[in-house]
Every structure is written in structure tokens, then in C-alpha cells.
Amino acid sequence: MARFEVKILGCGSATPTLRHNPTCQVLDIRDTLYMVDCGEGTQLQARKMRIKFSRLRHIFISHLHGDHCLGLVGLLSTLSLHGNSGKITIHTFKEGAEMFQRMLDFFCHNLSVEIDFNIIKPERAVILENDAITVETVPLNHRVPTVGFIFREKPKPRHLRGDMMEYHHVPIHLRQGIKQGEDYIKEDGTVIPNSWLTTDPDPSVSYAYISDTTYYPPVVDAIRGVDLLYHEATYADDSTEKAHQRFHSTAREAARIARDAEVKGLLLGHFSKSYLSEEEHLAQALEEFSPVTIANEGLTIPLL
């Protein structure tokens, strides 16, 4: 139940290869799935990974390049053919919402899932808040308007100390409030401070998804201290020039962002088709920051 997992469905860049699919990730947070980007072939990769989409409620599209969203219509069509129901919210720019709606109208008739669009902008803003998490956008620097997404678990309830509940005879109906940080005020007016009654809650996990972008220090403040930073690393040092020209990052640049933002771990992806392995990316990133994980299709990273 207390789950926060990042699943990699695709970590290639513009063109799929035999090694990597276009971009897609799925976050499994408590009882809900959140998808980030949805490149072509997402539905097939999900099948391979046995991801059940009945719990999918949100899809976030970072920008409107095909390798980040061309799997969307096929995925929603298949969900519908499999009889899924409920509402799925697609978080995307206005022009994306218009285009996806057009495509859904054209290719998918009588969808069994309800599709809702939440229009986002390339700015820093909280775009979703529910019982479990908040999701924040952060603008990036790519050829077209692009945002990163920061997923933060909300603070969790404090743990009641059983011994103190018993010692002070704390009534059951007050315990929920004490979990939320309230003190216990006895009938005679005595105040038992919360810190005597509880221990710290489980940590709240945070995950930042930063793709596609040049090396862009303005994101550092927004992602400071997150538990895991996914940062695109299309190229290695051999193609630093190309990275700049194409508004992408190198692995070393991604690692510098991770270092400056003092994150707890770095996950690299969005690898160019021109590499036969990501050994260079890993070695060069490790010169700047540690720990570094190289994304791969099928990988699941539990943060909790």
C-alpha cells in the first residue's frame, strides 16, 4: 500500500531502436497509476511489464513531440476495448488537448473511459493535488514549450506511541487528530504535547521528471532535495556540441544539475539512437554525482 514506484516503459529519444522505446514512465503511487509521456508502443511495453491500467488516472505530457505522445490514442483505444472505465485526466498544453481530442474523435468511437483534459502552461505551478500527492510543473528549455513534473507525496500521519496512548488513556476518537499533529488536552486541562505521544511519520517521497531540455540551472531550485531525479541525458561528452544545438543534455550536465540540486539519486534516460550502450553516460555522470542509475525498459525503481 505504501508504494511509490517508478517504472520505465521507454527511455530512448526521437526514434525507437532495438534497445529503447520512445519515452514513457509509469508511477505507481499508493493505489493509483500516473503516466508521464506516452511514446509509440507504450501499450505493448505495458503488456510486457504486466502493468494493469485499470488504476491509471492521470497522464502527463511534457511536450508535444511525437516521441512523447504518439502512443496516447492507441493506449486509450485499447483501454476502452478492454472495458476499462472511470476518468483519465490528460495534463497537456492547450494545443495538445485540441489535437488529442481531434484524434480521439476520429480514431476512437464510444470510449468506455472518460477523458478529461487539464490545460497546463510552461510555468511553475501545482497542476494536481489529491489525498496522496501534489504534482508541480517546472518550465524547461527545449525547442518547443516543455515542462518537467515534480511528484511529491503529501506529509503522512505521525505514528501513535501505543505506550503513551495507554498511559494517558487517550480516547479513540481523538487519536486521528493526534496523528495529524494535535496535542492531547485532558479533561482537567492538562496539555500533553504531541511530541510525547507520537513518533515521526514515514518519509514523504518526491520524484522529479526532467525531459527534454538543455542543461538548465533554473530547474535546480524547483527540484532541490528530491529523492530521485530523472533527467534526460540524450548524449555523452562526445556530443556536447550536438546536445546544445538540439536543446538536449549530456549525462554530465544532468549529473551537475543533480549535484547542484542536492537530490538523493539520479536516473538517466532519453538516450540517443547513436549509442550502443550507456556506459559512457554512466561513467561521465559519476564523475559529477553519485548515485546514478541508467534507465532501461522494464526497470522498476521503488522509492518506498
Add this chain to the structure above:
Amino acid sequence: MARFEVKILGCGSATPTLRHNPTCQVLDIRDTLYMVDCGEGTQLQARKMRIKFSRLRHIFISHLHGDHCLGLVGLLSTLSLHGNSGKITIHTFKEGAEMFQRMLDFFCHNLSVEIDFNIIKPERAVILENDAITVETVPLNHRVPTVGFIFREKPKPRHLRGDMMEYHHVPIHLRQGIKQGEDYIKEDGTVIPNSWLTTDPDPSVSYAYISDTTYYPPVVDAIRGVDLLYHEATYADDSTEKAHQRFHSTAREAARIARDAEVKGLLLGHFSKSYLSEEEHLAQALEEFSPVTIANEGLTIPLL
């Protein structure tokens, strides 16, 4: 050079499975590739099969369901990123051309390939004729307007008989005409009939692609005697009722079409996700017609 091959990139139906991709075939005819339908994941499967798309010149879309065309935009985008050039003609209904153009405008900027649309209608008509082949549409019976495509190699030149060329001293400059069937008229007016000078040409191959449709006997005349008939066989006998409801065919029905059209071979595909193998399809089709081939991803069938 004298090549006519059918390559199966996808032979599943509406939703991709771990066994089958959505529909796509590539015909390799002499020096040109012709694609028929283009489901999601086509570009990746092409990579797996090492199909080089620099020779791709025509894409035929049988109907506008997503599992037959959602791979198109990603494929064209990748062709362009790989620096392909030249013109690709997409043969599709008017509303398809409008939608694909919109999607290309939105997702692909500065395509290096030139895209041209040839508007087809759900009727019997020759829609393409070049030096090598003619392509004919034939209307099918599905939930939306759908056509099959019949590919026919043009008659090939007759073979010159070397002994007769020598014996009659046939001038070089007349031999091309004789290959095309002309008689040889000597200077003194003597006519040497073509049949003495030549032997029959290599056979011209024909291939019919019939998907998606109910059992639909009106196609029989159009496809009579083709060398290979691909016919959809979404279901086996256990789901005949479902096939009719959903405007699809069973393997047995496909085989009856093959038998009545006196084709030389039958290829079955477009298999429903609900089957774990196509053994039933094969056995039931063979009760009506032989030979039968079960399509599979990666299969190449040489007709010549």
C-alpha cells in the same frame, strides 16, 4: 531483381498482444517497397526485420481504424530523422488524408520526405499503375468504409530465343519490340511470327490483401486466381457469431473465399487477442482449402 515478396510486420487485430502487432505488411516488388496498413509499432518491427525504408514509395491504408494506421506519423517522422528523401504517396480515403495531414503538420516539422496523398474510394478501381505493377481497390464489408488491395505485376517481356535471333539475323534494334510480342518482318517482306522467335515470359505475380471484412463473396470475382490471397481471419469457428457481429471473418470463411476464387495460396492474419495460438484457424481453414499459411511477425513470403 525479379523479386515479389510479402513481409508480415503485424498480423494481430485491434489490440496488440505479446504475440502479434497491429496490422502492417510490406511488399518488396522489384526495386520498390509498398506498405499496406501501418499499425502502431510498425517502425520498430521494421527495424527488427531490417527493412530499409529508403525504397518505400507507397503506403496503402485499407480503412481508418487506429490498428491499421496509428503507426503512420511516427514512421514518417523517423524516416525524416534518418534523412530519407523522395516522395511517398499515401493512398487513403479523403477524411484520412485530411487527418493524417493535420497530424503531420502538428507532430512533424520539416519532413525530409515529400508526402503526397492519393484519395481512394470504397469502390473497385485501379489506383496505381507504374512500370512494374497495377494496384486495384476492391470494396469490403466492415463497420467503416474499407477496401482490399490487389497487386498485379504487369506482363513481363517475352524471352528471345538466341538460336532464332542468330538464324534469322534479327537486328539488335528490333529485339526490344520482339520481346514485347512483335513479329520480325525481314527486308524482303517475309514475316517471322513472334511465337517462333520467343518463349513465354516469366509469370506475373498477383497478391490480394483483404482485411477487414465479413465473409463477403462479392470480392471473389476481383481476386480470382491470384497467386496469394491474404484474408483476415480474426476468429475461429468458436466465435463465428462474434465475427458476424463485429464485421470480421473466421478462418473457415476466409478459406471458402480462397476456394471459390480459385487462388493459388491463402495467407491468414488479423488474429484476435483471445487466441493463444492459431492452430484452430489453420485446421479449420484446411478443411475448406489448401495450401494455407498462418501469418506471423517477421515472416517473409517470396512469391517470385
